[in-house]
Amino acid sequence: MNMKNNFNKFLAFKEYLIFIIVSISICYLFSQEQITVQIEKAYYENTLTLNSPLLEIDKIDSDKIKALKNYYSAILQINNAKMLEIHTNNFNSFPKEEYGQQSLIQLVIIDYINKEFDSALLK
Numbered sequence: 001m002n003m004k005n006n007f008n009k010f011l012a013f014k015e016y017l018i019f020i021i022v023s024i025s026i027c028y029l030f031s032q033e034q035i036t037v038q039i040e041k042a043y044y045e046n047t048l049t050l051n052s053p054l055l056e057i058d059k060i061d062s063d064k065i066k067a068l069k070n071y072y073s074a075i076l077q078i079n080n081a082k083m084l085e086i087h088t089n090n091f092n093s094f095p096k097e098e099y100g101q102q103s104l105i106q107l108v109i110i111d112y113i114n115k116e117f118d119s120a121l122l123k
Contacts, residue, residue, distance in 0.1 A: 035065055039072055050076050067094035071103050084110065
């Protein structure tokens with residue numbers, strides 16, 4: 001009877017542990033999406049600046065969030081050379097992320113506008 005009781009306690013603990021892990025995962029995914037919404041909202045409301053704490057990259061940020069923050073940091077740049085550098089680094093660092101690819105699109109648009117058609121087509 002004692003072994004059966006211990007086994008039941010183990011199963012209850014296992015279910016509790018799974019619940020905790022799933023809950024933490026859902027909270028993490030929600031927080032990542034919330035960061036994206038905050039940054040995009042601030043950008044479209046013209047309240048996002050280069051010095052914004054929203055654009056500071058943390059060690060715990062996912063690649064998606066790092067690419068997002070880099071993308072908007074590049075968009076807000078006044079210096080054209082710095083903007084091109086950030087977009088290039090963003091795409092090279094995060095080529096599979098949405099905002100890494102958005103950086104590539106920006107680079108192609110800039111090349112096209114500057115009439116650098118050969119360079120735009122090579123990207």
